[in-house]
Amino acid sequence: MQCRFMNLAPFILLVTQGCEQQPQRFSDNDIQEFREGLPGITEGCLNKIKYGGIEAMPSSTDECFEMTPARQWKGLWRREFENSRFCPSPAGSCSYQTAGDRVWLSGKALTSSASDEGLYEVEFVGRQTARKGSYGHLSAFDYEIIVDKVINLSPVSDDATLTE
Incomplete structure (x- = not known):
C-alpha cells in the first residue's frame, strides 16, 4: 500500500x-x-x-473594467491625434470642448473602418464602461465605449464641420 x-x-x-x-x-x-x-x-x-x-x-479596457451590455449607438465621432471623442445623438457638434460627458471611442472594428482624422456620423454596436471614471488618452475622458461592430460610418464634409 x-x-x-x-x-x-x-x-x-x-x-x-x-x-x-x-x-x-x-x-x-x-x-x-x-x-x-x-x-x-x-x-x-x-x-x-x-x-x-x-x-x-491588461491593455484593453473591457479586460479590467465593468462594461454595460452591448447596444446600438448613434452620433458624431471626432477622430484626431490623441483624441477619439464620441457625442451621442442628437449632438450637433463634437469636439474635445463640447459640453457633456467626454466619451472615448475605441475598438478594432472602429479603427479598421476609419483611418483619417476628422468628424464622422457613426452608428455602431458597442459596450460602455459601467461607471464614470478616467479613460482614454491621458485618462481625460469620463467613459469609454468599445465598438464591436460598425453599422454606418460617414465622414462629415469640411464645409459642414460642426465643431464648437
Whole structure:
C-alpha cells in the first residue's frame, strides 16, 4: 500500500507548488487606492496588479473594467491625434470642448473602418464602461465605449464641420 502512495508524491508536490502565492507587488492599501481612483475596476484586474505589478494590467479596457451590455449607438465621432471623442445623438457638434460627458471611442472594428482624422456620423454596436471614471488618452475622458461592430460610418464634409 505505501508503495502506491509513494508514486503520487511527485504529483502532489507539483500540484502544491503551483498553488503557492506570489509575493505582493502592491500593498492592500495601494490596491484600495486603485479601487477608489479607478471606479469600476474588477477584482480580477486588481489581483493581477497586486501580484504582477502595473505591467500586469491588461491593455484593453473591457479586460479590467465593468462594461454595460452591448447596444446600438448613434452620433458624431471626432477622430484626431490623441483624441477619439464620441457625442451621442442628437449632438450637433463634437469636439474635445463640447459640453457633456467626454466619451472615448475605441475598438478594432472602429479603427479598421476609419483611418483619417476628422468628424464622422457613426452608428455602431458597442459596450460602455459601467461607471464614470478616467479613460482614454491621458485618462481625460469620463467613459469609454468599445465598438464591436460598425453599422454606418460617414465622414462629415469640411464645409459642414460642426465643431464648437
